[in-house]
Amino acid sequence: MKILVTTGMPGSGKEEFLKCCITRGAKVVRMGDIVRQKAKEFGLDPSDSSVGTLANEERRRYGNDIWAKRTIPFVGGDLVVIDGTRGLDEIRAFKHAFGEDLKVIAVHSSAKTRFERLKGRARSDAPLTKAEFDQRDRRELDWGLGEAIALADHMVINESTLRELKRRVDALLDEVLGKK
Amino acid sequence: MKILVTTGMPGSGKEEFLKCCITRGAKVVRMGDIVRQKAKEFGLDPSDSSVGTLANEERRRYGNDIWAKRTIPFVGGDLVVIDGTRGLDEIRAFKHAFGEDLKVIAVHSSAKTRFERLKGRARSDAPLTKAEFDQRDRRELDWGLGEAIALADHMVINESTLRELKRRVDALLDEVLGKK
Numbered sequence: 070m071k072i073l074v075t076t077g078m079p080g081s082g083k084e085e086f087l088k089c090c091i092t093r094g095a096k097v098v099r100m101g102d103i104v105r106q107k108a109k110e111f112g113l114d115p116s117d118s119s120v121g122t123l124a125n126e127e128r129r130r131y132g133n134d135i136w137a138k139r140t141i142p143f144v145g146g147d148l149v150v151i152d153g154t155r156g157l158d159e160i161r162a163f164k165h166a167f168g169e170d171l172k173v174i175a176v177h178s179s180a181k182t183r184f185e186r187l188k189g190r191a192r193s194d195a196p197l198t199k200a201e202f203d204q205r206d207r208r209e210l211d212w213g214l215g216e217a218i219a220l221a222d223h224m225v226i227n228e229s230t231l232r233e234l235k236r237r238v239d240a241l242l243d244e245v246l247g248k249k
Numbered sequence: 250m251k252i253l254v255t256t257g258m259p260g261s262g263k264e265e266f267l268k269c270c271i272t273r274g275a276k277v278v279r280m281g282d283i284v285r286q287k288a289k290e291f292g293l294d295p296s297d298s299s300v301g302t303l304a305n306e307e308r309r310r311y312g313n314d315i316w317a318k319r320t321i322p323f324v325g326g327d328l329v330v331i332d333g334t335r336g337l338d339e340i341r342a343f344k345h346a347f348g349e350d351l352k353v354i355a356v357h358s359s360a361k362t363r364f365e366r367l368k369g370r371a372r373s374d375a376p377l378t379k380a381e382f383d384q385r386d387r388r389e390l391d392w393g394l395g396e397a398i399a400l401a402d403h404m405v406i407n408e409s410t411l412r413e414l415k416r417r418v419d420a421l422l423d424e425v426l427g428k429k
Contacts, residue, residue, distance in 0.1 A: 078399055179402045206400070215395030219258055220386070222359045224406050 071245055072144060072167050074151045074160060076217040077176035079205050080183030080190075082227040082234060086176050087152055089238035096146045100153030103140050133158035141166045148246065156213025157220070172245055175221035178228055180206070251425055252347050253330045254340060256397040257356035259385050260363030260370075262407040262414060266356050267330055269418035276326045280333030283320050313338035321346045328426065336393025337400065352425055355401035358408055360386070 073090070077083045087097055104124045105115040113119050127135050137159035140151060144167070154160060163171050178186070184202050191197040223241055227234045242248075253270070257263045267277055284304045285295040293299050307315050317339035320331060324347070334340060343351050358366075364382050371377040398404075403421055407414045422428075 177399075177401075177404045180400055181402070210396050210399065213395075215393075215397075215399040216390050217395075218399040219357075219390065219395040220360055221357075222361070224357045224404055226404050226406070 070145070070147060070149065070170055072149045072151065072163070072171045073245065074154050074163055074171065074173045075176065076154055076173060076214060076221060078178070078183060078209060078214065078218070080187040081176040081178045083152065083176050085227070085231060085234055086174070086225060086238060087150060089235050090148070090150045090242065093148065093239070093242050095148040095150045098140060098143050098149060098151050100136050100140050100151065103136060103143065107139070134162035137162035154217065157216050158213075160217055172222040173217065173220070174223045174225060174241070175218040176225045176227050177218070182228055250326065250350055251328050252324060252343070252351045253425070254334050254343055254351065254353045255330060255332050255356065256334055256353060256394060256401060258358070258363060258389060258394065258398070260367040261356040261358045263332065263356050265407070265411060265414055266354070266405060266418055267332055269415050270328070270330045270422065273328065273419070273422050275328040275330045277330050277332060278320060278323050280316050280320050280331065283316060283323065287319070314342035317342035334397065337396050338393075340397060352402040353397065353400070354403045354405060354421070355398040356405045356407050357398070362408055
């Protein structure tokens, strides 16, 4: 079993990375789904913003790695990608559970590229401003995302085309799966 | 004028990156030299550990970007590489001074690779332990190094040979200098 944990700033291309992994037969476990499932058990509307509040309350109550610990039972198969980690406490919990079979993959793009991508994705009636973009970066960094990126086992640079990203992810998966 | 600011975790290969830049005619400005020069003016022994204390005291007194501001006057020439930045406050000061001519370059290697390199460098009578390595990483991340890496304009992966690193740095410099 090989387990990859993805990390990266907003707009770096984590979703595209996941898609590339899926075409290679990976199972994707989204930590956000685990949170939403728990919210449902608590009788909350899974689409509601209260889900975020629940996630934070549970972190405060049971520790920063609580959502990692609740994700671990869902990890199984030859190749699993865990999406949605927030920082080093969660990564430590995953490493503790899976040891050397677990690799942290950071997807990196420059802020300029990420802003262009996220602007392209934003609704035309609600365009993304640079201030909103910087705020979102700041929030993610405050979760410890920068540390997770700095300490990643592998870095995937996603600065040009989707085709180039696929080529890089394929090479990375060959290496991780010992096919090269 | 093109200005590069290097960042990267200990053992990632920043010194080798600088050497590659020097062979391309870059001038290197080391923020550590600026600190040591100031220490001398204050009558301190530049090799003394009190230099670190001075650096921190000056940061507390004049702001986190004080050493960046004191470095700026020494930046001049066609291609300059600034080494030794500690985090986003300093990078903001450099961006403010140099605008689009300034690019932040992060050199990235996995913790496993960095530990092996630093172990190789350590004196045989004072081998580096994993605990010391982790402590040093922690200290650098507390300075905000993770955020600087996450928000870098370019990422140079240094996971294999020096020859491969040189190839990548050359390609990057061609891009930055507009030769490609």
